[in-house]
Amino acid sequence: MPKFGRRDVSSKMVPLDGLGIIPERDAGKPPILDIRHLCVDFGGLRAVDDFTLLIGRTEIAGLIGPNGAGKTTVFNLLTNVYKPTQGRILLNGQDTRGKSMHELNRLGIARTFQNIRLFASMTVEDNVKVGMSHGYTDGVFTDMFRLPGWWRTERRQHVRALELLDLFNLTDKADTLAGNLPYGDQRRLEIVRALASEPKLLLLDEPAAGMNPSETHELMDNIRMLRDRFDIAIMLIEHDMNLVMGICEGIAVLNYGRIIAKGTPKEIQSNPVVIEAYLGEEAAK
Amino acid sequence: MDKTMRGYRQIPVWLKYLINALLLCTLLVLGNHIIASGGVNRAQKAVILQIGIYILLAVSLNVATGYLGQLPLGHAGFMAVGAYAAALLWKALPKETWAVILGLLLGGLVAALFGLVIGIPALRLKGDYLAIITLGFGEIIRVLIINLPGITGGTPGLMSIPKHSTFLVVYITVILSCALIHTLMKSRHGRAILAIRENEIAAEASGVNTTFYKVLAFAVSAFFAGVAGALYAGYTGILTPGNFTFMTSINILVMVVLGGLGSMAGSIIAAAILTYLPLALQSFNKYRMVIYAVLLIAVMIFKPSGLLGRYDFSLSRILEKAINGRLFKKPGKAGEDHA
Numbered sequence: 327m328p329k330f331g332r333r334d335v336s337s338k339m340v341p342l343d344g345l346g347i348i349p350e351r352d353a354g355k356p357p358i359l360d361i362r363h364l365c366v367d368f369g370g371l372r373a374v375d376d377f378t379l380l381i382g383r384t385e386i387a388g389l390i391g392p393n394g395a396g397k398t399t400v401f402n403l404l405t406n407v408y409k410p411t412q413g414r415i416l417l418n419g420q421d422t423r424g425k426s427m428h429e430l431n432r433l434g435i436a437r438t439f440q441n442i443r444l445f446a447s448m449t450v451e452d453n454v455k456v457g458m459s460h461g462y463t464d465g466v467f468t469d470m471f472r473l474p475g476w477w478r479t480e481r482r483q484h485v486r487a488l489e490l491l492d493l494f495n496l497t498d499k500a501d502t503l504a505g506n507l508p509y510g511d512q513r514r515l516e517i518v519r520a521l522a523s524e525p526k527l528l529l530l531d532e533p534a535a536g537m538n539p540s541e542t543h544e545l546m547d548n549i550r551m552l553r554d555r556f557d558i559a560i561m562l563i564e565h566d567m568n569l570v571m572g573i574c575e576g577i578a579v580l581n582y583g584r585i586i587a588k589g590t591p592k593e594i595q596s597n598p599v600v601i602e603a604y605l606g607e608e609a610a611k
Numbered sequence: 612m613d614k615t616m617r618g619y620r621q622i623p624v625w626l627k628y629l630i631n632a633l634l635l636c637t638l639l640v641l642g643n644h645i646i647a648s649g650g651v652n653r654a655q656k657a658v659i660l661q662i663g664i665y666i667l668l669a670v671s672l673n674v675a676t677g678y679l680g681q682l683p684l685g686h687a688g689f690m691a692v693g694a695y696a697a698a699l700l701w702k703a704l705p706k707e708t709w710a711v712i713l714g715l716l717l718g719g720l721v722a723a724l725f726g727l728v729i730g731i732p733a734l735r736l737k738g739d740y741l742a743i744i745t746l747g748f749g750e751i752i753r754v755l756i757i758n759l760p761g762i763t764g765g766t767p768g769l770m771s772i773p774k775h776s777t778f779l780v781v782y783i784t785v786i787l788s789c790a791l792i793h794t795l796m797k798s799r800h801g802r803a804i805l806a807i808r809e810n811e812i813a814a815e816a817s818g819v820n821t822t823f824y825k826v827l828a829f830a831v832s833a834f835f836a837g838v839a840g841a842l843y844a845g846y847t848g849i850l851t852p853g854n855f856t857f858m859t860s861i862n863i864l865v866m867v868v869l870g871g872l873g874s875m876a877g878s879i880i881a882a883a884i885l886t887y888l889p890l891a892l893q894s895f896n897k898y899r900m901v902i903y904a905v906l907l908i909a910v911m912i913f914k915p916s917g918l919l920g921r922y923d924f925s926l927s928r929i930l931e932k933a934i935n936g937r938l939f940k941k942p943g944k945a946g947e948d949h950a
């Protein structure tokens with residue numbers, strides 16, 4: 327039985343508008359993410375079909391499913407890497423249609439990538455600083471001529487970067503090139519960089535991939551810690567069922583682009599449709 | 612700033628700047644003294660001035676290629692518009708210091724304007740459009756110069772431009788320009804530009820307005836190419852369209868690639884060597900293109916990242932190592948400036 331953080335103890339999932347469930351503690355507020363009937367086609371292939379999901383303001387949500395189910399594609403739709411064919415996404419009550427990726431980041435969404443995308447030949451610290459892309463007003467000339475604004479920004483970003491790196495014990499590696507980090511640290515750095523933009527919703531695409539069980543366990547604690555500390559919602563894609571069942575409050579199961587089940591970990595674990603989807607995958611191997 | 616490595620003593624940023632500024636001023640005064648006292652002959656002085664101008668051309672191109680990761684092929688075009696703009700202004704103004712400064716700024720601004728006009732449409736598109744569009748731009752500028760003899764003097768050239776590019780003017784301009792590019796790159800804006808080179812999608816997803824920063828880097832690159840063009844105009848005193856051909860653009864690109872994409876020190880060294888060689892060795896010029904081809908192939912085979920890779924020389928880093936007693940130890944941490 328995984329140990330739950332303070333918040334989880336009281337957390338019960340309650341239905342909202344008949345569209346989905348969110349944690350009871352978030353029920354008074356509108357959901358951070360409200361996705362309705364999202365579809366996307368790649369040529370003839372419907373990679374995501376009629377995807378409807380609500381995520382509460384401080385929820386840890388899981389998106390699972392067999393390989394090729396369309397999970398990463400959902401993240402790409404949420405961050406406007408792809409344009410949906412149909413449907414709409416409300417982030418914090420705001421329609422994300424037509425927004426560029428960096429505008430969405432400003433609106434409060436940050437993500438990591440399944441295939442790590444760090445700024446490999448920049449230092450760990452600089453990777454994090456790139457994430458701090460808003461809230462600073464020093465202009466190009468201020469920085470070129472080293473006016474007071476530059477000194478202020480550099481100091482603020484430096485202090486903040488080390489604070490964030492410290493959450494994942496990466497402070498000692500601040501001056502290392504990101505490309506030289508071991509694999510697990512690269513995954514952690516991606517999370518730190520995403521946090522640097524102060525998101526309201528953090529999307530993690532297979533954060534535990536390539537980690538050993540003890541690293542994964544530490545990661546679970548860290549994800550809960552992030553939620554508690556920053557009061558944010560986290561949506562994660564993961565194949566590691568211990569992690570998903572251990573920390574997610576609401577889970578959606580995707581198969582061939584469609585949601586085949588939504589519910590609490592308990593409900594998902596005992597859902598025959600889910601079991602079949604996974605067993606079917608096992609049998610096919 | 613703060614110590615990220617315990618026990619590693621660091622020189623404060625302001626002191627680094629002071630040391631560098633003092634050193635460069637000394638070099639400037641020294642160089643000027645040698646030249647003023649007749650320590651070098653005319654030919655040698657010409658080489659020294661040309662090296663300065665090509666250093667700025669290479670360093671400015673490096674902003675777009677090395678830092679931003681694009682491949683512009685029309686750097687000579689920006690150099691040309693800067694050169695002609697400054698030349699025309701200088702011809703109309705009295706020979707005063709303020710006019711010199713004004714001409715250099717105008718050269719840069721006009722080039723930057725062209726950079727914006729080309730960069731905004733070209734950089735919004737994904738893919739390698741920039742190479743093709745800048746290639747076209749370089750040629751169009753040359754053709755325009757030929758076909759607007761009323762303004763540009765046409766093929767015979769624009770004559771009797773005041774020769775403002777003295778040693779001090781060239782090297783103060785080059786040093787200031789390099790310093791400004793350096794300080795830009797060592798700021799949140801510079802990091803955004805590098806992030807685009809490293810991974811555009813991740814940069815955009817991290818909140819970097821990639822279109823803005825691409826255009827910015829491109830315009831900065833064009834600006835300093837324009838300034839270098841102005842220096843060139845004030846150095847030769849006569850401008851012809853033949854000065855700004857596609858080969859000129861390629862020449863500058865070769866310097867940047869040989870020096871190491873993204874390394875300012877590399878660009879400077881490569882620019883100095885590749886400007887000096889043809890002037891020193893007559894036979895070099897004949898085989899120039901062959902030698903360049905061989906050099907480029909050799910670099911691609913043996914050191915694809917160029918002479919210095921992304922390494923940037925930093926005096927203060929060496930001083931820091933010295934005061935920490937690890938001058939000759941391999942750094943356990945990254946010792947790179949813009950990388």
Ligand SMILES: Nc1ncnc2c1ncn2[C@@H]1O[C@H](COP(=O)(O)OP(=O)(O)OP(=O)(O)O)[C@@H](O)[C@H]1O
Binds near residue numbers: 391395398400
């Ligand atoms: N840009 C694209 N163009 C065409 N097809 C795509 C594109 N992106 C994804 N697909 C297809 O959409 C389907 C879903 O892919 P997706 O990457 O979302 O799966 P996933 O659930 O993340 O799988 P995994 O667990 O392996 O990461 C796959 O069949 C994939 O081939």
Ligand SMILES: [Mg+2]
Binds near residue numbers: 397
């Ligand atoms: Mg995936």
